[in-house]
Amino acid sequence: MKRVDIDRYGAPEEVARCVDVADVGAPGAGEVVFDVLAFSINPADVSFCRGTYRLRPVLPATPGAECVGRIAAVGGGVTTVKPGDLVVNLQRENWAQRRRVKADDVIPVPPGMNLRQAAMLRINPPTALLLLSDFVELKPGDWIIQNVANSAVGRLVIRLARARGVKTVNVVRRAALFGELKTLGADVCLVDGPDLADAVKTQTAGARIRLGLDAVSGRATARLSAGVGDGGVIVNYGSMSGEDPVMARAGLIGGGQTLAGFILGRGLASRSLAEVRAMYADLARQVEDGFLSAPVEKIYPIEEIKTALAHAQRGERSGKILVAPNGAV
Numbered sequence: 328m329k330r331v332d333i334d335r336y337g338a339p340e341e342v343a344r345c346v347d348v349a350d351v352g353a354p355g356a357g358e359v360v361f362d363v364l365a366f367s368i369n370p371a372d373v374s375f376c377r378g379t380y381r382l383r384p385v386l387p388a389t390p391g392a393e394c395v396g397r398i399a400a401v402g403g404g405v406t407t408v409k410p411g412d413l414v415v416n417l418q419r420e421n422w423a424q425r426r427r428v429k430a431d432d433v434i435p436v437p438p439g440m441n442l443r444q445a446a447m448l449r450i451n452p453p454t455a456l457l458l459l460s461d462f463v464e465l466k467p468g469d470w471i472i473q474n475v476a477n478s479a480v481g482r483l484v485i486r487l488a489r490a491r492g493v494k495t496v497n498v499v500r501r502a503a504l505f506g507e508l509k510t511l512g513a514d515v516c517l518v519d520g521p522d523l524a525d526a527v528k529t530q531t532a533g534a535r536i537r538l539g540l541d542a543v544s545g546r547a548t549a550r551l552s553a554g555v556g557d558g559g560v561i562v563n564y565g566s567m568s569g570e571d572p573v574m575a576r577a578g579l580i581g582g583g584q585t586l587a588g589f590i591l592g593r594g595l596a597s598r599s600l601a602e603v604r605a606m607y608a609d610l611a612r613q614v615e616d617g618f619l620s621a622p623v624e625k626i627y628p629i630e631e632i633k634t635a636l637a638h639a640q641r642g643e644r645s646g647k648i649l650v651a652p653n654g655a656v
């Protein structure tokens with residue numbers, strides 16, 4: 328069986344290798360074995376390989392925060408899934424052809440679900456959902472602002488906000504994206520820069536913005552917060568700049584804003600397994616309906632993991648980079 332291992336931390340395309348390893352074996356009681364059909368390469372996986380992610384396991388280690396798989400076998404006592412079912416895995420180490428995990432860790436998804444979208448269900452859809460629900464109680468007509476608006480998370484935020492009647496200011500790095508984001512439901516689109524706050528005021532007619540979602544960090548956090556109203560919350564949930572977030576005193580002290588942090592694992596851990604399963608079932612339904620989706624730029628075989636990783640780190644992609652370890656999806 329093939330698996331991706333890193334045996335040192337560094338540039339992902341240099342440290343990740345596709346290796347041949349022993350099969351995972353038959354499932355024990357309470358376990359399942361599934362074939363990994365597709366996995367995505369997310370910014371967190373890139374950080375994991377670099378050794379800059381919050382988890383830094385003893386090496387060698389296998390990356391991979393999410394995947395979609397098909398159940399190949401179930402062990403004694405397992406009643407929640409059966410062979411042939413499509414599942415997403417709540418645990419890590421998914422960059423492999425096969426996984427053997429606890430049955431409680433897999434969540435079944437609809438059998439007809441698009442495999443590419445299913446491969447991206449585990450992380451970004453619940454992230455977008457919880458960013459909109461766990462910090463500010465938003466009502467129809469409220470405004471939010473977000474950067475990386477063309478990312479997978481950003482696009483999902485636009486859709487989910489729109490469905491609630493919440494208006495979005497969407498900050499990106501190039502104006503060429505405005506058309507497709509508006510088609511998704513974006514209300515206002517702006518290019519990041521020193522005049523961002525003035526542009527926000529003009530484009531929203533001075534509306535009070537209650538929530539700012541920041542995944543760039545560095546000075547971008549302060550630029551975003553300058554567009555958020557007094558008493559608003561800025562949620563930092565990523566660092567595409569590789570820097571720590573910088574807040575201006577004008578927002579924090581003068582405006583009484585709050586800077587909060589989000590990580591999906593904490594958001595899920597504060598909910599029961601039944602609530603988590605219900606949330607994924609609802610998100611899977613919205614993906615199956617075509618309401619939620621993320622674009623894909625390219626799918627690689629697992630043997631080409633180095634090329635896939637180099638590609639995933641390029642700016643101005645049109646969508647995510649996926650890997651299909653058991654043949655085309």
Ligand SMILES: NC(=O)c1ccc[n+]([C@@H]2O[C@H](COP(=O)([O-])OP(=O)(O)OC[C@H]3O[C@@H](n4cnc5c(N)ncnc54)[C@H](OP(=O)(O)O)[C@@H]3O)[C@@H](O)[C@H]2O)c1
Nearest residue numbers: 370454478479480500542564565566567589590591642643
């Ligand atoms: N905290 C959590 O639990 C959690 C969960 C999921 C995702 N996230 C975070 O959410 C963010 C988006 O993830 P994703 O999977 O949706 O991303 P993605 O689809 O891979 O898109 C990456 C985005 O980052 C932008 N970008 C890249 N380098 C940048 C830079 N130096 N400065 C500003 N923007 C830059 C890209 O813009 P261009 O198109 O202009 O290159 C693009 O919008 C990431 O920071 C990720 O770590 C956090």
